[in-house]
Amino acid sequence: SAAAPRPWRLFGAMCLLRLPRITQSLEKEEEEMAALMEQIELEKSHYSDHEIRKLEEEEELRRRKESAYDDEAPGKTVIMAQDLEDKWEQKLLRFEAAPRITDADKNNNRTSLNRRLDSNLMLLVKQKIGNQELWLLPQVEWQPGETLRSTAERAMAMFLGDHIQAKILGNAPYGIYKYKFPRAIRTEDNVGAKVFFFKAFLQSNDLSQAELKEDYLWVAKDELGDYLKSEYLKKVNRFLLD
Amino acid sequence: LCSFLFSSWLLQTVPFRGSHWQTSLLAFRASLPMRAQPKKKKKVDVKREQAQKDRMKKKIKKLEKAAPEMIPIEDFITPLKYSDSNRVRSLPPLSFEETERRVLLMKKWSLFKQKQDKAEKKAIQTLTEAQQEALKELRLESEELYQAAIRRDEGLFPFERDGPNYTPPLPDYDPPEGKCVDITKVYTQ
Numbered sequence: 001s002a003a004a005p006r007p008w009r010l011f012g013a014m015c016l017l018r019l020p021r022i023t024q025s026l027e028k029e030e031e032e033m034a035a036l037m038e039q040i041e042l043e044k045s046h047y048s049d050h051e052i053r054k055l056e057e058e059e060e061l062r063r064r065k066e067s068a069y070d071d072e073a074p075g076k077t078v079i080m081a082q083d084l085e086d087k088w089e090q091k092l093l094r095f096e097a098a099p100r101i102t103d104a105d106k107n108n109n110r111t112s113l114n115r116r117l118d119s120n121l122m123l124l125v126k127q128k129i130g131n132q133e134l135w136l137l138p139q140v141e142w143q144p145g146e147t148l149r150s151t152a153e154r155a156m157a158m159f160l161g162d163h164i165q166a167k168i169l170g171n172a173p174y175g176i177y178k179y180k181f182p183r184a185i186r187t188e189d190n191v192g193a194k195v196f197f198f199k200a201f202l203q204s205n206d207l208s209q210a211e212l213k214e215d216y217l218w219v220a221k222d223e224l225g226d227y228l229k230s231e232y233l234k235k236v237n238r239f240l241l242d
Numbered sequence: 243l244c245s246f247l248f249s250s251w252l253l254q255t256v257p258f259r260g261s262h263w264q265t266s267l268l269a270f271r272a273s274l275p276m277r278a279q280p281k282k283k284k285k286v287d288v289k290r291e292q293a294q295k296d297r298m299k300k301k302i303k304k305l306e307k308a309a310p311e312m313i314p315i316e317d318f319i320t321p322l323k324y325s326d327s328n329r330v331r332s333l334p335p336l337s338f339e340e341t342e343r344r345v346l347l348m349k350k351w352s353l354f355k356q357k358q359d360k361a362e363k364k365a366i367q368t369l370t371e372a373q374q375e376a377l378k379e380l381r382l383e384s385e386e387l388y389q390a391a392i393r394r395d396e397g398l399f400p401f402e403r404d405g406p407n408y409t410p411p412l413p414d415y416d417p418p419e420g421k422c423v424d425i426t427k428v429y430t431q
Contacts, residue, residue, distance in 0.1 A: 006383055020406050029354045032347055046329040097409040117410055147390040148380070170398055172391045174369075176376035194383065196376060201403075238372040241365055 007191035008178075012151025013139035015174070015236070016166060018113055018121040018202045018218065022100055025118070054081040110217045113205075119220045120240075124227055125159050126215040130185070135217070135227040137236065139195055148173060152198040159216065165203040174199050174239040177232055197239065310431040 026034065047055070057080050104115040113121065125138045140155035142148060149171050156164060173196035180192035217227065221240050224233055381388040 008383060010383060010387075019403070021410055023406050023408055027354075029350055033351050036344060036347055043331070043333060045331065046324060047331060052328070098412045100409055102410070114410075118406070148387055149391070167398075167401065168395075170395045171393050172373060173376040173380065175372045176379050178379065194379060196380065235372075238368050241369070 007189045009190065009193040010142035010148070010151075011139045011193055011195040012142055012148045012155060013137045013195050013197050014123075014152040014156040014168075015137050015197055015199050015240070016123045016156060016160075016202055017199065020119055021117040023118065050081060054085075057081055110219060110223075113218055115218065116220050119242075121218040121220055122224075122240075123159070124217045124219055124224075130182075134229070136232070137197065147171070148196050149198060152196075152200075156200070163204075166200040167203055168198060168200040173197055175235055177235040179231070197236065199239070313429040313431065316427070 100117065102114045102117065103109075104112040109115060115121070123138060124135050126133055127136050127139065128134075129136070138155045138159045140151060140158060142151045146154075149168060153168065156166065175197040177195040177197070178192065179195075180186065181190065186192075219227065221237070221242055224236065228236065377388065377391065380391055
């Protein structure tokens with residue numbers, strides 16, 4: 001039985017998330033608790049082999065200093081535990097890890113993927129809706145014959161090219177944004193549009209192969225307010241975990 | 243063991259190829275050198291072999307019925323060298339202020355964790371609500387799309403991802419060479 005054509009136009013939108021690459025910094029309570037746990041663990045522990053060796057060697061050194069003469073010939077070199085510790089300390093200081101706050105952070109370059117490595121970044125593109133240019137999650141109109149998930153995949157491929165590797169989390173949409181067209185273009189069978197959002201995790205690390213045609217940005221959840229309209233933002237925030 | 247005897251028994255009766263004693267497989271009885279006395283050994287052989295096989299099978303059953311040996315859990319057994327008295331750490335006892343500070347910190351921590359847990363549960367709740375709303379609207383639109391949406395995604399699990407580290411990876415880092423020798427003891431029952 002043929003259903004009457006609905007007056008809502010359907011869109012599929014993709015929320016592509018770049019997952020964090022470094023751990024978030026600890027809160028004040030977490031730091032205090034971590035220090036306390038370390039202290040308690042130290043108090044409840046026993047001496048390790050290395051520590052016993054260190055204590056014994058310190059005892060011997062002390063005894064040798066107090067007694068005026070040397071028991072063994074001074075030419076004999078014995079590696080002390082303290083020397084080993086110093087050597088390890090030196091080795092650690094010579095290693096330089098990559099900085100947690102990258103250059104992109106300092107320049108606030110919002111098109112780069114290396115910014116804010118400790119939080120989720122999502123893709124925003126500038127699209128023309130009606131006669132306005134808006135910042136939106138990439139969306140494309142649904143065509144009969146495809147599922148909404150493939151609409152969202154098409155939207156992603158349109159803006160980032162075919163070689164993008166993303167894991168889409170399931171067949172079901174995560175959120176919906178419904179809006180009615182302004183009275184000027186509203187007709188009987190074209191009342192408004194429903195945008196269904198899908199979520200995906202970005203798997204590939206660099207997007208140098210992607211052909212980004214339009215203006216794009218990678219923003220974190222707290223920066224979304226700078227770009228999205230309030231109603232749209234409210235619906236999008238509901239399905240985004242911090 | 244019994245299968246070996248069985249196969250050796252079989253080998254004796256099957257003629258080997260290229261032997262000058264027989265011309266065809268069917269004529270093997272006639273070509274073997276025959277004595278005047280008919281051989282009665284075959285029945286006794288068969289009985290003896292049968293008895294041997296039964297004894298073997300009984301022995302195997304007895305061994306299998308015996309309970310398997312317990313595998314010791316190495317984590318639960320403290321090696322003796324760590325219960326020496328000189329190993330005990332000697333630290334000054336905690337002051338009153340220190341114990342007070344610890345107790346207050348534990349209370350603050352439990353409150354912090356409770357708030358964190360509540361926030362997480364609320365976030366999950368809004369997530370499921372948003373999804374249910376989206377599915378409801380989709381159902382209103384078209385039943386076919388709704389059915390496609392609630393179908394299970396087979397390719398999603400198993401999902402693997404390397405967790406975040408403390409610092410981002412260095413671009414040209416050459417890790418030092420090293421060999422890892424696995425010395426875990428493997429027990430078989």
